[in-house]
Amino acid sequence: MSLSLLLPAALAALASLLLPLLLHLARRDNVRPLDFAALRWLRARPRPRRRLRFDEWPLLLLRLLLLALLALWLARPVLHGAPDLRPIVVVMPGVPASALPAQQLPENARRHWLAQGLPALDAPPPATPQPIFSLLRELDADLPPGVPLVVLATARFDGADGRIPQLSRELDWRVVDSVPAASRPAARQPPPTLYLHADAGHAAALRPLRAAARAWQVEVFDLAAGATPPATSAIAAWLSSTPMPSALRDWIARGGSVLLAHDAPLPADIALAPVLHDAAGAPLLESGSLGRGRLLRFRQPLRPADMPLLLEAEFPQRLREALAPTMQPPARADARAFAPTAGARAQPAAPRDLQPWLAVLIALLFAIERWLATARRRGASA
Incomplete structure (x- = not known):
């Protein structure tokens, strides 16, 4: 084990050790001399040479140690211990x-x-x-x-x-x-079923969705105006310009996915992001979260004149990928x-930082120093 300092220049703070020495020297003659009349007739003798001495050695040594530890704390000491080389x-x-x-x-x-x-x-x-x-x-x-x-x-x-x-x-x-x-x-999940609802103005939009469902090889059911699919794994389509019923919104919040027409009103505070684009990069389908489910809305009417992608053979697959939940990248390996x-570069072992331990020791010594200093004052006043 070895000790090293990250900031050795901070040891210059050791010069503060002179401060308690000077204070103790300045306070050692705290008694004022008093002349007596009878002493005036005695023969004057030369005073002995004053010697350098310190009073209250324990308090002085404690203050010196406290300042030395503060300087060491500022130097950020670290301990390089013997590593554990066991396998x-x-x-x-x-x-x-x-x-x-x-x-x-x-x-x-x-x-x-x-x-x-x-x-x-x-x-x-x-x-x-x-x-x-x-x-x-x-x-x-x-x-x-x-x-x-x-x-x-x-x-x-x-x-x-x-x-x-x-x-x-x-x-x-x-x-x-x-x-x-x-x-x-994991066991293969069964294909999701498709539930469709369209009003009179959006009846033509059911044709491309039914064609896509046949390509997915999933079942298609009609969705009544106030009904919801029996399972949240299904996909519902609400093709209407009227707001969704509250039952369908609650179904989405429980984990369902709903397709909306381009002119369907959205619930408040729903942020949508494009998930399907055409060949030119224009967004065709947007998606947003509602509770634990997803809400998707077409940007254009489901007509070939407005969405040429409907006539392409890749439309069912691209729509299925957009409707599928976000999958994590594969993490299973052989x-x-x-x-x-x-062959990678070895990282040096991190040393042990001694600053927290020094801080605790400094706080303890400071409490002892204050106790000794106040005890001396109480003794002097008595």
């Missing part, structure tokens, strides 16, 4: 406990789950997906250079970020042939294909 073993959530005895792991290794906070391996495994690659990069940056790192990975895992991580050390990447339940492919590599 570390991190286990991905999903690796069964039965697979650990078969692994030849270092006896003195530290064992943790590869999760946020690096919980100990004897703690329950985390139940939520973890950013595996981000945690590996953070762990590699925090470990001192030369510390062996062993990773027990499942055959497939969640938490990849699109590129193979490059670490500053060679790590022992071991793939355990087991797939956690969280990483199994452990054998995404093994981390070495």
Whole structure:
């Protein structure tokens, strides 16, 4: 362990140590001499030479120590401690406990789950997906250079970020042939159904939407004026210039998605952003949030003369992509294909900052100094 100063020039504040010395010297002759009449006839003798002395040594030493610690605090001392060079073993959530005895792991290794906070391996495994690659990069940056790192990975895992991580050390990447339940492919969701409602002035707009539904291979139902789809996974279309009924608005707030005509009035405080454009870049469809659901409105009438994209073969697919909820980029990876590599620059170990500890010590010494100073005043007044 070694001590260093980040701002050594601040030690110039040690010159303030002269202040308590001067104060104690100035206050040592606090008794005024008084002449007696009988002493006038005695023979005058030469006074002895005055010697330099200090009164109240404990208080003086305490003040000197307090100022020295203040100067050291200003210099920002840090402590470079001896790093822990024991190997570390991190286990991905999903690796069964039965697979650990078969692994030849270092006896003195530290064992943790590869999760946020690096919980100990004897703690329950985390139940939520973890950013595996981000945690590996953070762990590699925090470990001192030369510390062996062993990773027990499942055959497939969640938490990849699109590129193979490059670490500053060679790590022992071991793939355990087991797939956690969280990483199994989710069951395919059934296609959403389509519920349509149009008034007399928008009846022609139903034709392109029904054609798109046939291309999606989904069912189409008529939506009554005051009804709502039975499930929020469905897609409703309200093609009318009149406001939506309150039941339909509540259905959107619970997670549904509704298509509106270009002249349909919008609820208050709804911000829309384009999600579908034509070949020239003009917006054709806008989307906004309403509660937990989405509200989408066409910018043009659903007529080929106003929206030529309706006649193109790609219209159903592009509309389906605009209606689909925003998907996160894939984060599932194959452990054998995404093994981390070495070659990154090692990060220096962060020293331990001693300023907070010095601040506590300075506050304690200041309280003691005030107590000694006030006790001296009370004794002098008595």
